[in-house]
Amino acid sequence: xxxxxxxxxxxxxxxxxxxxxxxxxxxxxxxxxxxxxxxxxxxxxxxxxxxxxxxxxxxxxxxxxxxxxxxxxxxxxxxxxxxxxxxxxxxxxxxxxxxxxxxxxxxxxxxxxxxxxxxxxxxxxxxxxxxxxxxxxxxxxxxxxxxxxxxxxxxxxxxxxxxxxxxxxxxxxxxxxxxxxxxxxxxxxxxxxxxxxxxxxxxxxxxxxxxxxxxxxxxxxxxxxxxxxxxxxxxxxxxxxxxxxxxxxxxxxxxxxxxxxxxxxxxxxxxxxxxxxxxxxxxxxxxxxxxxxxxxxxxxx
Numbered sequence: 606x607x608x609x610x611x612x613x614x615x616x617x618x619x620x621x622x623x624x625x626x627x628x629x630x631x632x633x634x635x636x637x638x639x640x641x642x643x644x645x646x647x648x649x650x651x652x653x654x655x656x657x658x659x660x661x662x663x664x665x666x667x668x669x670x671x672x673x674x675x676x677x678x679x680x681x682x683x684x685x686x687x688x689x690x691x692x693x694x695x696x697x698x699x700x701x702x703x704x705x706x707x708x709x710x711x712x713x714x715x716x717x718x719x720x721x722x723x724x725x726x727x728x729x730x731x732x733x734x735x736x737x738x739x740x741x742x743x744x745x746x747x748x749x750x751x752x753x754x755x756x757x758x759x760x761x762x763x764x765x766x767x768x769x770x771x772x773x774x775x776x777x778x779x780x781x782x783x784x785x786x787x788x789x790x791x792x793x794x795x796x797x798x799x800x801x802x803x804x805x806x807x808x809x810x811x812x813x814x815x816x817x818x819x820x821x822x823x824x825x826x827x828x829x830x831x832x833x834x835x836x837x838x839x840x841x842x843x844x845x846x847x848x849x850x851x852x853x854x855x856x857x858x859x860x861x862x863x864x865x866x867x868x869x870x871x872x873x874x875x876x877x878x879x880x881x882x883x884x885x886x887x888x889x890x891x892x893x894x895x896x897x898x899x900x901x902x903x904x905x906x
Contacts, residue, residue, distance in 0.1 A: 612681075612686060612689070612690050614644065614681035614691065614692055615693050616646055617653055619650050620648075621648070621651050624695040625655065631699060633699075634704060635702045636708070641660075644668060646676075647667075674798075675789060675801075676788075678692055682782060685779070688779055689707075691704070693773075693774050694822065700820065706815050706817035706818040710815055711776070714813075716809075718778070718806070718808070718810020718812065719770045719775055719777050719781070721813075724773055727821040727822055727823045732754060733757050734752075734771075736752030736761035737750075737765075737814035738767050738771070738814075740769055764814060765814060766811050770813075773822045774822075785808045796845065800850065833883055837890050838890070841893050844894045872884060
């Protein structure tokens with residue numbers, strides 16, 4: 606039986622050298638059937654041509670505009686030929702055998718709709734970033750990640766269903782994408798992969814953590830760990846996610862906690878540190894939601 610083709614899609618934005626490090630690790634894969642698609646999101650200060658100069662096997666798509674994380678991945682999906690699509694952050698490096706357990710899961714379980722590997726912080730001597738998820742806390746709207754910041758002693762080496770995948774590395778069968786649709790582009794950056802998990806689950810598929818598969822994540826290299834851009838989209842999209850995915854009392858309680866506790870706490874913190882650009886970004890995120898109260902609050906949009 607033929608080995609299923611896996612299309613690996615990664616987004617590049619002003620990080621050509623970082624992306625090259627990821628592709629270099631992909632060259633060590635033991636899985637024999639892959640295509641690598643890199644979507645450059647209109648990098649304004651970096652030449653993505655470096656990627657194909659060093660790695661001619663890469664299919665480089667140059668978007669004329671920055672489409673965000675979801676939009677860039679959707680552009681890659683349209684060109685992908687694989688039976689399975691792997692969304693992989695460009696600031697990752699992978700273990701040589703990480704694809705086989707992911708493919709095996711989907712080949713054996715037709716109800717599986719999305720899956721992520723174990724994710725270790727790059728250069729951390731085995732500190733876990735992700736080993737599954739307990740889902741979104743309906744009081745706070747925050748995701749609860751299993752194993753986060755724990756040393757990896759093998760305590761999370763059991764694969765199984767989980768509540769949410771992780772956007773740094775997640776595999777979805779092409780047939781599932783054809784059925785449920787593309788990633789929701791309304792988010793632009795952050796929370797779109799969590800929303801996509803919820804969409805896939807609502808279609809009757811399961812989400813999985815695959816412990817036998819491992820990648821290493823450098824985290825937040827594209828936008829910066831404390832960037833104004835991150836402040837805006839993380840807060841805007843947290844509220845947007847609540848609106849699109851919670852119903853009844855869960856929606857109201859989580860919204861109230863966010864508006865009455867989380868936002869004021871952050872506003873005071875930014876003010877205390879005189880981080881006025883972050884404070885303005887926080888306000889813009891709230892204002893966006895107020896302007897779109899009748900807008901994209903459904904997870905099907």
